[in-house]
Amino acid sequence: MKRSLLLITLLISGVIYAQNAADLPKLWKFKGIGSLTLNQANFTNWSAGGENSLSGTALLKLYADYTKENFSINNNANFKYGILSNDLYDKPIKNEDLIELNSQFNYKISKQWSVSGLINLTTQFTNGYNYPDDSTIISKFFAPAYLTVAPGMLYKPAEYFSILMTPITLRNIFVLDQELADLGAFGVDKADTLTDGSIDKGTGKKTKLKLGAFVEFYFKDEIRTDMTFESKMNFFYNYLDDKNIYNGKLKLDFQWQTFINYSINNWLAANFFVHFAYMPGDVFIERTGVDGKKFSVKPNDKMQIKQTFGIGLSYNF
Numbered sequence: 089m090k091r092s093l094l095l096i097t098l099l100i101s102g103v104i105y106a107q108n109a110a111d112l113p114k115l116w117k118f119k120g121i122g123s124l125t126l127n128q129a130n131f132t133n134w135s136a137g138g139e140n141s142l143s144g145t146a147l148l149k150l151y152a153d154y155t156k157e158n159f160s161i162n163n164n165a166n167f168k169y170g171i172l173s174n175d176l177y178d179k180p181i182k183n184e185d186l187i188e189l190n191s192q193f194n195y196k197i198s199k200q201w202s203v204s205g206l207i208n209l210t211t212q213f214t215n216g217y218n219y220p221d222d223s224t225i226i227s228k229f230f231a232p233a234y235l236t237v238a239p240g241m242l243y244k245p246a247e248y249f250s251i252l253m254t255p256i257t258l259r260n261i262f263v264l265d266q267e268l269a270d271l272g273a274f275g276v277d278k279a280d281t282l283t284d285g286s287i288d289k290g291t292g293k294k295t296k297l298k299l300g301a302f303v304e305f306y307f308k309d310e311i312r313t314d315m316t317f318e319s320k321m322n323f324f325y326n327y328l329d330d331k332n333i334y335n336g337k338l339k340l341d342f343q344w345q346t347f348i349n350y351s352i353n354n355w356l357a358a359n360f361f362v363h364f365a366y367m368p369g370d371v372f373i374e375r376t377g378v379d380g381k382k383f384s385v386k387p388n389d390k391m392q393i394k395q396t397f398g399i400g401l402s403y404n405f
Contacts, residue, residue: 119151120405121316121349123357125398145170145184145398147359149347158196165189169213170396181219184396185212192252194242204242204252206304210234211262231265232274236324238302248309257302259324259341262295269294275332275369298369300326300339319346332369342366349402357402365392 125145147168154161170184189209194202211234216227240254263269263276270292272278279292304322311317321344333339344364351357 115154115156117151117153117155118405121147121149121402122405123147123349123359123398123400123402125359125400127398141172141174143170143172143183145396145400160194160196160202162192162194163190177220177222179222181222182214182216185214185216187211187213192242200243200245202242202244205239206236206252206254208234208236208238225265225268226273228265228268231263231268233262233264235260235262236302238304240302248307250306252302252304252306254302257300257324259298259300259302259326260295261298263292264294266290266292266294275330275367297328298324298326298330299328300324314351316349317346318348320344326369330369337368339368340366341369351402351404352399355401355403356399358397358399359402360395360397362393362395365394366390 123146125147127143128141145168148166150163150165152161152163154163166186166188168184168186170182171180172183173180187210191207192204194204196202211230211232212227213229215225215229218224218226236257236259238252238254238257240252240257242250242252244250261274261276263274266289268274269276270279270287270289272292274296276296277293278287279290280288282288302322302324304320306320308316308318322342324341326339326341330339342365346360346362348360349357350359
């Protein structure tokens with residue numbers, strides 16, 4: 089009898105699993121954009137001046153969305169890496185480096201409102217240097233990394249636009265390289281100072297926790313059949329005291345990213361990307377270069393702007 093019940097249970101479970109597996113293609117939607125952009129400039133006796141250069145940027149954007157009745161999950165991943173070679177540097181240097189992972193969980197409670205939660209992780213692939221010094225590291229993989237966990241409410245009046253509002257948001261900064269952590273890089277608490285003025289190596293904190301309010305505006309739509317526009321703007325206000333915020337500056341982090349992709353044909357596209365960032369909690373850190381001279385790595389207490397434009401191979405899937 090027990091064996092029969094076990095067999096029936098397994099059969100029922102198998103049927104349910106088979107039905108769910110059959111529904112998966114209907115419940116999930118996958119999209120992606122991959123591109124490789126190359127730029128080259130050469131000058132010979134050019135009276136206005138200029139530097140010979142060659143650069144390449146690889147971009148991969150992935151989307152995976154799940155919807156079943158009132159519950160949905162929106163996942164997207166952004167990977168970007170670029171290399172630049174010109175007459176100013178002996179070796180190629182990187183000019184783009186991004187890893188960004190996002191997952192948003194939504195449960196609809198009305199036509200336009202959902203209970204929601206966002207998880208975001210941002211870091212980089214490879215070491216960053218104080219060019220032209222390519223020996224002194226100022227950033228690494230997971231140094232820094234930013235993890236944001238934001239539960240709240242989602243207002244979505246249209247399929248292409250939404251606003252996420254969360255009164256209590258956790259944001260953790262990771263600096264997993266101890267040498268950078270000892271210097272207080274990216275706002276973590278630096279190592280203790282000894283009586284002789286040197287630092288007590290190994291005592292710098294590798295993480296820093298922030299707690300605050302968060303709001304994010306997100307827009308993504310196909311303006312035309314051959315053009316995609318995506319823009320994301322978010323604000324984070326830290327409730328906790330931050331000794332790195334000086335001169336009465338507002339404890340407000342700001343990020344605004346906009347991406348436009350124009351498909352010229354199935355394999356050729358032009359894309360434009362601009363990123364504004366303001367993060368006043370980051371501080372100066374002082375490093376000693378290979379030449380023995382000290383230099384300061386600038387903090388993010390001013391508005392940062394990065395903009396790229398390129399035409400190259402592209403594939404939408």
